[in-house]
Amino acid sequence: MSNRWVHERKGEHYYKKAKEEGYRSRSVFKLKQINSKFKVFEHAMNVLDLGAAPGGWLQVASEEMMEEEGLILGVDLKEIKPIYVDNVATIVGDVRDLEVQQEILDAFKGKADVIMSDMAPDVMGQWDVDQYRQIHLARIALKLCDNLLKGDGWFIVKIFQGGEHIKYIREVRDMFKYVKNFKPLASRRKSSERYIVARYLRKDRKLPSEFRPEIVVEEEEDTEPIPGDQLFFEETS
Numbered sequence: 001m002s003n004r005w006v007h008e009r010k011g012e013h014y015y016k017k018a019k020e021e022g023y024r025s026r027s028v029f030k031l032k033q034i035n036s037k038f039k040v041f042e043h044a045m046n047v048l049d050l051g052a053a054p055g056g057w058l059q060v061a062s063e064e065m066m067e068e069e070g071l072i073l074g075v076d077l078k079e080i081k082p083i084y085v086d087n088v089a090t091i092v093g094d095v096r097d098l099e100v101q102q103e104i105l106d107a108f109k110g111k112a113d114v115i116m117s118d119m120a121p122d123v124m125g126q127w128d129v130d131q132y133r134q135i136h137l138a139r140i141a142l143k144l145c146d147n148l149l150k151g152d153g154w155f156i157v158k159i160f161q162g163g164e165h166i167k168y169i170r171e172v173r174d175m176f177k178y179v180k181n182f183k184p185l186a187s188r189r190k191s192s193e194r195y196i197v198a199r200y201l202r203k204d205r206k207l208p209s210e211f212r213p214e215i216v217v218e219e220e221e222d223t224e225p226i227p228g229d230q231l232f233f234e235e236t237s
């Protein structure tokens, strides 16, 4: 039996199962498998879902969460058809856009218990470029954790393995104490997709370098040399 055949059958199986069970995407089974291992929705009130269209992960979050108050917010470039559950809201926008990031922060009254990102760009077919663009989206999700996630909240993020992902995992470790690399069964075996599941934000956390505030070095005014300073620069022969 060829690997490709197994691979396609698996995709087909989850596709059919999603349709039969009324889910909007095959990806729901990945999140269900993540949740059954890590119990990320236990006691969760506020959840942010980045790259939420067509809404499969929003369906899972609303099913798994026990709390009736709180907010499940989905954000995507594409419109998400309404999910008729009281505490689910959506924003149409690009998470790379600073205004959209602010809109997300404003939407939550408190902090989030779970921030999850299944974001992936439209692939252009040039693997290193596609992978870099995907990791860039994962970095923005990490940046939002810095401002929005509770100290003991969960972070779940999809990454594509390639040149950049090792560096990204190091960045997640700079932010969180607990970091796991997980491949759900529902994810095609041969795909480079992985999910990073992290928890416990570090107090002394460091954001990925591209988001760190620039350190402004004030230029010193010219000063007279202190007598004796020149001794350090004297050349000896």
Ligand SMILES: C[S@@+](CC[C@H](N)C(=O)[O-])C[C@H]1O[C@@H](n2cnc3c(N)ncnc32)[C@H](O)[C@@H]1O
Binding pocket: 024, 025, 027, 028, 050, 051, 052, 053, 054, 055, 056, 057, 058, 075, 076, 077, 078, 093, 094, 095, 096, 118, 119, 120, 121, 122, 137
């Ligand atoms: C694999 S799909 C998500 C499926 C979703 N988890 C579900 O179960 O229905 C990836 C999504 O990421 C979104 N996306 C890609 N780039 C984005 C960006 N810059 N801002 C917001 N969403 C983005 C895409 O529009 C796409 O809907």
